[in-house]
Amino acid sequence: MYISTRGGTSPVSASAAIYKGIAADGGLFVPEEIQPFPEELWDALPEMSYRTLAKTIFSLYLDDFSEEEIDRVVGGAYGGQFDDEEIAPIHTLSGNRHILELWHGPTAAFKDMALQALPYLLTISMEKQAGAKEVVILVATSGDTGKAALEGFADVPKTKIIVFYPNGGVSAIQRLQMATQTGDNTFVVALNGNFDDCQRGVKEIFADAAFNAALDERGYRLSSANSINWGRLLPQIVYYFKAYAALRRDGIVAAGETIDVVVPTGNFGNILAACYAREMGLPIRALLCASNKNKVLTDVLNDGRYDKRREFYRTSSPSMDILVSSNFERFVFEVCGHDAETVKRLFAALDSEGHYQLPEAALARIKTFMAGEYASEEETLAAIGETERSDGYILDPHTAVAVKALAKYDAAHDRGGKAAVIDATANPFKFNKAVYEGIFGEGSAEGMDEFIVSKELSAKTGMAIHRGLVDLDKKPVLHTKVAEKDEMKAVVAEILK
Ligand SMILES: *Cc1c(COP(=O)(O)O)cnc(C)c1O
Numbered sequence: 001m002y003i004s005t006r007g008g009t010s011p012v013s014a015s016a017a018i019y020k021g022i023a024a025d026g027g028l029f030v031p032e033e034i035q036p037f038p039e040e041l042w043d044a045l046p047e048m049s050y051r052t053l054a055k056t057i058f059s060l061y062l063d064d065f066s067e068e069e070i071d072r073v074v075g076g077a078y079g080g081q082f083d084d085e086e087i088a089p090i091h092t093l094s095g096n097r098h099i100l101e102l103w104h105g106p107t108a109a110f111k112d113m114a115l116q117a118l119p120y121l122l123t124i125s126m127e128k129q130a131g132a133k134e135v136v137i138l139v140a141t142s143g144d145t146g147k148a149a150l151e152g153f154a155d156v157p158k159t160k161i162i163v164f165y166p167n168g169g170v171s172a173i174q175r176l177q178m179a180t181q182t183g184d185n186t187f188v189v190a191l192n193g194n195f196d197d198c199q200r201g202v203k204e205i206f207a208d209a210a211f212n213a214a215l216d217e218r219g220y221r222l223s224s225a226n227s228i229n230w231g232r233l234l235p236q237i238v239y240y241f242k243a244y245a246a247l248r249r250d251g252i253v254a255a256g257e258t259i260d261v262v263v264p265t266g267n268f269g270n271i272l273a274a275c276y277a278r279e280m281g282l283p284i285r286a287l288l289c290a291s292n293k294n295k296v297l298t299d300v301l302n303d304g305r306y307d308k309r310r311e312f313y314r315t316s317s318p319s320m321d322i323l324v325s326s327n328f329e330r331f332v333f334e335v336c337g338h339d340a341e342t343v344k345r346l347f348a349a350l351d352s353e354g355h356y357q358l359p360e361a362a363l364a365r366i367k368t369f370m371a372g373e374y375a376s377e378e379e380t381l382a383a384i385g386e387t388e389r390s391d392g393y394i395l396d397p398h399t400a401v402a403v404k405a406l407a408k409y410d411a412a413h414d415r416g417g418k419a420a421v422i423d424a425t426a427n428p429f430k431f432n433k434a435v436y437e438g439i440f441g442e443g444s445a446e447g448m449d450e451f452i453v454s455k456e457l458s459a460k461t462g463m464a465i466h467r468g469l470v471d472l473d474k475k476p477v478l479h480t481k482v483a484e485k486d487e488m489k490a491v492v493a494e495i496l497k
Helices: 014-020 050-061 067-077 118-127 144-153 172-179 195-207 209-217 230-249 269-279 296-303 328-335 340-353 360-367 377-391 397-412 428-440 450-461 485-495
Strands: 002-004 029-031 090-093 097-101 134-140 159-166 186-192 220-224 259-264 284-291 305-307 355-357 370-374 420-424 481-484
Touching (some): 002 014, 014 118, 014 220, 029 328, 050 067, 050 230, 067 118, 090 230, 097 397, 118 159, 118 230, 134 195, 144 159, 159 195, 159 485, 172 186, 186 195, 186 485, 195 209, 195 220, 230 259, 230 269, 259 269, 259 397, 269 328, 284 296, 296 360, 328 360, 340 355, 360 370, 377 428, 397 420, 397 428, 428 450, 481 485
Parallel strands (some): 097 420
Antiparallel strands (some): 002 029
């Protein structure tokens, strides 16, 4: 069963947690207990396929889904829309570093790993709720979630999806990926503000009781495709098991041998899934939380002080340009030993004062298995060039943040040569300008159209442009709406008439 991080709701089933998205007390749904990976399956793990692993892990957490329903989710989500049999293949670099490529789905970012499954999880969850309404998915995106959610939900019956992205805060490719989205149930809005404004606005709409009651009367119910939804997090646990399975299968680690995991982090969903995998018994020794110049997480992991009152930077890794990481609340709930009162107090303080201090004991606990490190803009671009030269491998800027963070961590600590799995969260062509300049020098892509950059990058490196990004500039633009920060609710009302 699922409980709220703020302790104000009674336990609900998986389908209710997924259908509701966020708990009524403003908290996030978390499993009452983390389920161990079945003892008898460890020996078989190295040979398990992605789909088998997904079924195994889903059935541990989807208490009120039948086997047939879980088959439907997994079969629908992890098929031919991924261009690699492994779904999340590993590419090994020098120095016992292993890149876990999470960008083989249709939209070229790791969000597909969960957002190909979420529409199935959500529609099956809807069927289980008495008097279920048409679901309206509200999404705040820093660029990648929006497209992945649109792609997942396009033309899914009894759903509508409305995406808000920061106007000018996403790349031309990201913007076009969303603006060219087909599907009668899809709506895309450029908001004059940054990602935190989008996220705050969406949260306010969810929390507006009168507005939700009015929607209810018209047969609508709001839900979330952001990683605050448990249905987003659960699918992300799977690929950590897959990564470990591949390292075991390929003889890189022995049975039971621990690995380290490095995650380029924004909203803290991806790394949280790794924490759950670790809690389930996956032999992960430590996690490195990698941030860009917006290093609010590096700071809190170092000294326990979360402080969002700081300058916001737009970086070359825009999907990590975040000052309020939603899923950190779930993490705090875990490291505070499920103490909902403390979570409530800390996150109320974050809302009203903009900062909080983690309890001493929680910070000490965090430090036993997690560290934070960051990479500046210069370091990130340099890491792209260096990795291309040393390993002939092309990193996107988000992944480059993680590679650089690991290098910085290694310069100051001895990890004893342990294998490190580094999440690659985007295909390089999704952020081609930064990649191009990382490899060919600062200013080398200046004045070049992003689509020319893609072609040049492909021609010069021999890497094929991701299929989801080819000829985007030739597709018709179907969404052009722009809104102000204080208009979000009105926009939703207008779309739903
Ligand atoms: C969303 C995203 C991230 C951050 O992931 P979180 O789960 O929000 O921490 C990192 N890189 C890319 C490319 C992303 O799309």
